Amino acid sequence: MSRLLVPILLAVLVAGIAAPSASDDVGEVARARQWQLGVLRLPEAWRASKGAGVVVAVLDTGVNGRHPDLEGAVIQGPDLTGAAGSAGLWGRHGTAMASLIAGRGHGDGRGDGVIGVAPAAKVLSIRVTLENGDPLRDKQRSGGDALAKGIRYAADHGAEVISMSLGGGSGAWEGSAEEEAAVRYAIGKGAVLVASSGNDGDAANRKNFPAAYPGVIAVGAVDRRLRVAGFSNRQDYLSVVAPGAEIVTADGEDSYVVGDGTSSAAAMVAGIAALVRSAHPDLSPHHVRAAIQLGTRLRPAAGFSPAYGHGVADALLALRAADRLGVPASPGPYFGAGSPSTTPASRTAVVAGMLALVATMSAWVVATHRRRGRDST
Template sequence: MTGFDRPRTGCPADLTIGLIDTGVDTAHPALQGRRLKVQSFLRRGETAAPPDHATAVAALLVGDPRQPDLAGLVPDAGIAVAAVFRSRDTATDTTAGRLVEAIDWLLGRKARVINLSLGGPPNRLLQRVVKMATQNGLVMLAAVGNQGPRQPPQYPAAYPGVVAVTAVDARGRLFARANRGDAVDFAAPGVDIWVARPGGGAGFASGTSYAVPFVTALAARWLAAAPALSPGQLYERLEATARDLGPAGRDPAFGWGLVRAAPLPPAGNPDPAVSCAPH
């Protein structure tokens, strides 16, 4: 449908992807031997959230290609995971301050692109840091959220400069619980995605969180091919290669449409051929 079933190659080992999420099951077969660094931002005495979420997202990005059902989109890339989520009673949450610390750490790790499969209310400090980071060349991609079509926008996805990603199924139909609105930029596969689970297992999962890695991986490939690309230039290429869904042009459900795993197009090329490599 989008070219994501093609061979997963083309990202050099010196490119680092940042992931701000939960902790990760580093012993999972899909993640063993990967260039994976995990840093916790929890305070003393806090209980870490279960590692389910980031284990799934990390394996989608850099899963061992020798694990055929869990091979990552860019397995040669490095990944730096900032574990910011804690468990409190029945809830899992984090703070804007932790997100800011995580972004700063990832900048220090020389990450070129950050995957934010998370969302929450607006925060002025986080907005300022996101603006500064994107103006300095960091590509940030975030989930639009799973609260439902009538709910308010989620942040950081709705901040200017952040690529906001929604989820569709294999037939291009929107994930029913996805947030909608003017902030939505692009759609990617995110329904019934086969993902890694802690303890060595795997299973199906759905949500906008699982769509973001598809766009993150494509951004990483393009940055590897053209390191001088600015976030704005990369966005223009994503727009040029997207397949329109819904009403013509940009719309509040699909944004500019379904991202396609195409080679990096030159500026001004509206519709390059689909070619290389998935959630």
Template sequence: MSLALVTGGVLVAPAPASADTVRGLQWYLDSLRIPQAHKITKGQGVTVAVVDTGVDASHPALAGRVLRGAGFGSGAGSDGRRDADTETGHGTGMAGLVAGIGGSDGVQLGIAPEARILPVATGGPENVSSAVAAEGVRWAVDNGADVVNISSRATGRSPELVEAVEYAVARDVVVVAPAGNTVQGDVGIGQPANIPGVIAVTGTGRDGKFHSGSTFGPEAVLAGPIEDIIAPVPPVVIDIGYGVATGTSSTAAIVSGIVALVRARYPDLDAANVVNRLIRTASDLGPEGRDDRYGFGAVDPVAALTASVPSVQQHPLVAADGGGPGPDGAGPEKTDDSEPWLTVGVTNRTGAMIQVALCLLIPIALLVLVVVLLRRESRRKKAAAPIPPGFGNSGRPGGPPTVPYGPPGGGYGPPPGHPMWQPQPGPPQSPPSTPYPGQMPLSPPAEGGPGERETPGDHRPPTGSGGR
């Protein structure tokens, strides 16, 4: 299976008007409040691998930012610091969006200008085999990448690429990939974006709404700017060194830069909690909760850098049913403070509703059990209670007593002077055999019947029935 670059459209040079400086065309920086985010961090100490066509390390926007990388497939033998794409300069553009150094209106400012770029060249603009891309991802993980940006897409399923992503996730690396572009004929979200554990990125326009140029699907995780994104390119592509395009590959690079900011701001957070922080602080623009277009919402860098976010034990994007291992080799488990959409295997609202319903049924069943046991205990106590005055030893209201109620004035029967206290003819009556006047022990009911006598302690409510 091969992967195609998610280019999204033909690059065009920015207009020469004085107001259209490089910084002036970076509208998304203000939309995302990147200047405010840069007061907190600029991504220092974080390495972002760009698995693409290579990166032109000589571009002014990337001066001193590009490490020595590696090449695979048709890019084998290179160190990744030359862009093999002479048509669009795709790899250079992605690197510039992540880590452009800025400094003047004529130089691209990246989302994380102090991050380092680790270039992984997989060939030119032609389709790249998934096996080559997988090899590049593994190499990046083994050579210090904290974030891996893969701006390519495939329609099939590649076991090699799935294993490479699992390899990255299990080793504390965040993987970002674009959803796809409708202009290229893409439908739905393909690999690698749809692999569990990957931040699948869809696109929003200047108006902040979902852009028709982006594909979508249930695997969507975050949304970010897609429309008219300016990025650096080699001079061989456009002589002024910059081009503008619309595509989710640019969106993925922007989100990769935001991931770098979060990793720099919170160096002790593992990849699972970095992803958790991003999805927890995203702006929910679509239907409540996760949806096919915005995922968990539009990415919000400032909120991700400043909000108080509960931690999770395992990766929130990795399913427990074969979707890939979490940081400790297992799927995610719901924490006490996690949302339904952060629980095991839940990728849509229906799954979350089913899980919530199951959680509610358990305490309801326990409550019913407690009520039944309490009612049985109540019936048992009534059956074992002493017969009240006036019932006699017959056990029936108004029934004649078979033994005297007790001494006159004792409070158990008729007052003194009542005819029953007069001497009666016949042989003297035997004293009562009961341990106390006016009552006899109840015979235990038939075995198994209602009100069956039970030993103390029977049918007690079960303990607790109340209710990286």
């Protein structure tokens, strides 16, 4: 069964959001707290691309398209979990990730609320897991193939980018043959796959799937000072790092939350992939990843490190790198092997086995928006 990764909790509310009298200011506060906008150089990148025409599949707990920041952005896909989910626990993590990818904000000039990296892109919601706190999780079968089915569905239904803020757990960290085959299938169909590197970097630092599958862009997290977060997994298949600490996201139908984790970082890089794909629709998945890895800053002296990968993601530099790449011949759908000091980044060989998924960043602190006393994760 798919699971959400062990969360990193930030025990702070966004200022003013919890106060009912300040509900009109909630969106303004949420936007002000999006420190990643400057780090990723999004205002400059948006002059070239906002992700128009690109569909990003979000394989997660479901996405609530009724959130004001996601209105008109969400295409509802299938629920592959086999479980309805408990009331109040549906789609929170997925909605959070979708807002970081394609949030459009709201209000005058859409100047309030969460704006995503690719605000003109569409999100295809494919539910492959339940929320961490959902009591139905224990009744759901373990070791299911929801993720593999979700990857294939996304590739067959027009997703040019597939975002997976998920990770391997429950004692099965080897990956699975079904999922690896699905990854190869999606890349062969032209999809760019992005996944979170994992949140146990300061503990076991285990190999994390789907991030470790060859061809997937694996993303770690940095804090406001652009230092690698302690929880971010360090591995030789890491591609890049992106903001993943104190991140404000949409929640439920009308709330906002703040949290830490590589989930957020992966969603942002999926957004950058959408920007590149929109500007250069003929680039292969290999070359989209190359553009993202070439277009980084704070690159390690050796060109690569297990902590930073190829450096801190930068949307503007990625678009410029894509401009330089043009439309070279594709090296084929499976481009995982190679030295970690080269581009694209290496991917270690995958050992087939059982995988139960665990997704990142689920323990959140809830901030209410438009409705007093709303509960969320």
